[in-house]
Amino acid sequence: MELTVLGRYGPYPAAKGACSGYLVTLGETRLLLDCGAGVLGRLVSFVSLDNLTGIILSHLHSDHTSDYFVLRYALEVAYLQGRQREPLPVWAPAEPAEEFARLDYRGLVSVHEVEEGQAVEIGGIRAVPFAGRHSVPSYGWLLTGGGATLAYSADTEPFPELEEKVRGADLFLCEATYTQAQLAQGARNHLTxxxxxxxxxxxxxxxxxxxxxxxxxxxxVLLREAGREFPAVALAEEGRTYRVRA
Ligand SMILES: [Zn+2]
Ligand SMILES: [Zn+2]
Structure with missing residues (x-):
C-alpha cells in the first residue's frame, strides 16, 4: 500500500499548499481520502480520475471537501464522453444533514453514510471508520491491505479510545494542528x-x-514537540509518496 500526500494544511492552505487530501493505492485500487482546497489539481498529476476507485470524506468541513464539488464536474464530463458508466462510491458522515445532502450529484456518485466500526471494502482495501471528537461528526479510518495498515486520525481532539483505534498501525497519519503553548492558551477541537x-x-x-x-x-516547534514523545515522526510532505509496510 502506498500513501501520497496531496495536501497537508488546515483550515486553509499555505502559499502553494493544499488542504487535506491523500491518495491511497494498492494494486489497481485508487482511493482518495479527503478532497480539500487545492487537492484536485494535484490528484490528477498522479492518477486519472477515470481510474479512481472511491472517495472517503472524513467529515464535512470545507477544508476536507471543497474540491470534491469541483471533482464532480470532471465526473460529469467523463460521463458525457462515455468514459464513466458506474457511479463513483463516496463515503461520508450523514451530519450535518445539509452538507451531506449536497454530496449527491446527478447520479454520478453513490453516497454512503459512514457508521462507527462498519467496515467497507474498497477495491483491495478494507476500510474501518471510527468516530473522532470534533465540532461536527468526523471519522478516522483504519485502512488495511497488502499486509499493511494505515491509520488516519481525520480531525479530532484527544479522546481516550483513540490509541485503541489506531493500535499497531504501520503508518499513522495524524492531525497536529497546535503546539503545546496554543493548547495552554485554550486551543481545542484538534490535537497538538x-x-x-x-x-x-x-x-x-x-x-x-x-x-x-x-x-x-x-x-x-511541532516536530520538536512530537519528537520528544515519539522519535519515528516526520511532517507530511506534499507531493511525496510513502510506502506503508508492516
Ligand atoms: Zn480540517
Ligand atoms: Zn474539521
Whole structure:
C-alpha cells in the first residue's frame, strides 16, 4: 500500500499548499481520502480520475471537501464522453444533514453514510471508520491491505479510545494542528503535535506522519514537540509518496 500526500494544511492552505487530501493505492485500487482546497489539481498529476476507485470524506468541513464539488464536474464530463458508466462510491458522515445532502450529484456518485466500526471494502482495501471528537461528526479510518495498515486520525481532539483505534498501525497519519503553548492558551477541537505523538507511542504504531498543519505554525516547534514523545515522526510532505509496510 502506498500513501501520497496531496495536501497537508488546515483550515486553509499555505502559499502553494493544499488542504487535506491523500491518495491511497494498492494494486489497481485508487482511493482518495479527503478532497480539500487545492487537492484536485494535484490528484490528477498522479492518477486519472477515470481510474479512481472511491472517495472517503472524513467529515464535512470545507477544508476536507471543497474540491470534491469541483471533482464532480470532471465526473460529469467523463460521463458525457462515455468514459464513466458506474457511479463513483463516496463515503461520508450523514451530519450535518445539509452538507451531506449536497454530496449527491446527478447520479454520478453513490453516497454512503459512514457508521462507527462498519467496515467497507474498497477495491483491495478494507476500510474501518471510527468516530473522532470534533465540532461536527468526523471519522478516522483504519485502512488495511497488502499486509499493511494505515491509520488516519481525520480531525479530532484527544479522546481516550483513540490509541485503541489506531493500535499497531504501520503508518499513522495524524492531525497536529497546535503546539503545546496554543493548547495552554485554550486551543481545542484538534490535537497538538505532542498529543499525536503520545497516541502514536501508546498505540505502538510504526511511524507517525503529522498533517493538518496550520499555515501560521512554526513547523520546527511541532516536530520538536512530537519528537520528544515519539522519535519515528516526520511532517507530511506534499507531493511525496510513502510506502506503508508492516
Ligand atoms: Zn480540517
Ligand atoms: Zn474539521
Amino acid at each position: 503535535a505532542a498529543q499525536a505523538a503520545g497516541v502514536a507511542r501508546a498505540a505502538g504504531v510504526g511511524r507517525l506522519l503529522l498533517t493538518h498543519l496550520s499555515p501560521l505554525q512554526d513547523l520546527d
